[in-house]
Amino acid sequence: MQRILVATDFSARSDRALRRASLLAKQRGGEVVLVHVVDDDQPERLARAEREASLGLLGDLARTLREADGVDARADVVLGDPFDAIVRAIETHGADVAAIGAHRRRLLRDVFLGTTAERVVRESRRPVLVVNALPTAAYRSVLVAVDLGGASQRLLESFDRLGLAERAAVSAAHVFEAPAAPRLARAAIPGSEIAGYVSEEEQRAAHALGALLGACAFPADHKLLRRNEGSVGDTLCAMARDADADLVVVGTQARKGLAGFLLGSVAHAVLRACDRDVLAIPLRDDTA
Numbered sequence: 001m002q003r004i005l006v007a008t009d010f011s012a013r014s015d016r017a018l019r020r021a022s023l024l025a026k027q028r029g030g031e032v033v034l035v036h037v038v039d040d041d042q043p044e045r046l047a048r049a050e051r052e053a054s055l056g057l058l059g060d061l062a063r064t065l066r067e068a069d070g071v072d073a074r075a076d077v078v079l080g081d082p083f084d085a086i087v088r089a090i091e092t093h094g095a096d097v098a099a100i101g102a103h104r105r106r107l108l109r110d111v112f113l114g115t116t117a118e119r120v121v122r123e124s125r126r127p128v129l130v131v132n133a134l135p136t137a138a139y140r141s142v143l144v145a146v147d148l149g150g151a152s153q154r155l156l157e158s159f160d161r162l163g164l165a166e167r168a169a170v171s172a173a174h175v176f177e178a179p180a181a182p183r184l185a186r187a188a189i190p191g192s193e194i195a196g197y198v199s200e201e202e203q204r205a206a207h208a209l210g211a212l213l214g215a216c217a218f219p220a221d222h223k224l225l226r227r228n229e230g231s232v233g234d235t236l237c238a239m240a241r242d243a244d245a246d247l248v249v250v251g252t253q254a255r256k257g258l259a260g261f262l263l264g265s266v267a268h269a270v271l272r273a274c275d276r277d278v279l280a281i282p283l284r285d286d287t288a
Contacts (some may be wrong), residue, residue: 002096003030003095004021004030005095005097006034006035006098011101016101016133017135020131020135023137024099025133030096031092033074033075033095034058034075034076035075035076035077035078035089036078037077037078037079037086038050039081041081044228047079049161051079055077058076061075069286075256078094082116083120086120092284096162097126097162097279098120098130099129100117100120103132117130117271121239122252127279127280127282129279133246138167139277140169140246141243141245142247143224143239143247144159144170144220145244145248145266147251147266148208149176152212153216155215155249155281157218159281170220172212172220172224173225173243174205174223175226175227176228177227177228178202180197181198182199195266198227201227202225206223208227222243231269233273234273236248236250248277249281250279250281251281251282267280
């Protein structure tokens with residue numbers, strides 16, 4: 001990782017993202033780009049004054065990073081809608097990853113639009129790290145969620161290239177399905193037979209997970225499997241808690257049209273429910 005963009009609104013949530021970015025930059029010898037968005041839907045005079053004040057604050061933060069943390073840092077203030085402008089800045093600065101704080105939810109508006117962080121994750125062509133926890137040290141335990149589909153190898157390879165797990169124990173996690181189990185239970189099939197069926201599905205998933213990890217030579221310290229008995233997103237969050245993971249890695253796919261917008265995805269569910277940091281890696285075919 002060479003360049004980490006931090007989107008900040010000068011809140012405590014953004015301070016967490018800045019702190020995590022500083023730790024990662026020191027770990028990887030990278031550069032931090034501090035970005036603040038000034039809303040351009042206001043009188044030009046006010047926008048100009050806010051931009052100048054923001055540049056001063058960002059300059060102070062960048063100087064602190066350089067002098068106190070020994071991290072290369074620079075600042076940029078951009079005009080526009082926060083969500084749009086952040087996505088553009090990620091591309092403009094060629095960030096390897098963007099760090100953003102988990103934004104406060106605004107009830108009904110977020111039901112339809114999502115938080116700024118979620119919208120950035122949905123549209124960014126580059127990895128986005130949503131920082132939920134107060135950073136104190138390098139990541140110790142990472143859970144990478146894979147679905148064993150064709151995109152899973154790209155997810156593992158992309159995460160490996162970022163180098164976030166140099167000091168962490170890495171678990172490759174898969175939530176497997178046993179779709180016939182409810183039907184067997186309704187048919188009064190003995191519990192031992194149902195358990196045997198579920199065990200066969202788990203063994204099949206374990207074999208596929210091992211083959212996936214071997215195909216891309218991914219250095220997983222642990223392989224975790226759990227049956228889905230509800231929401232895959234909730235199950236992954238529970239697995240992260242049980243593994244004491246401080247970072248959860250998920251892949252995101254472009255979802256077009258109203259159905260994709262309303263239904264969400266596993267990554268969306270993890271972003272909404274997880275109290276750990278979440279790294280969302282886009283798996284679009286056009287991702288560089």
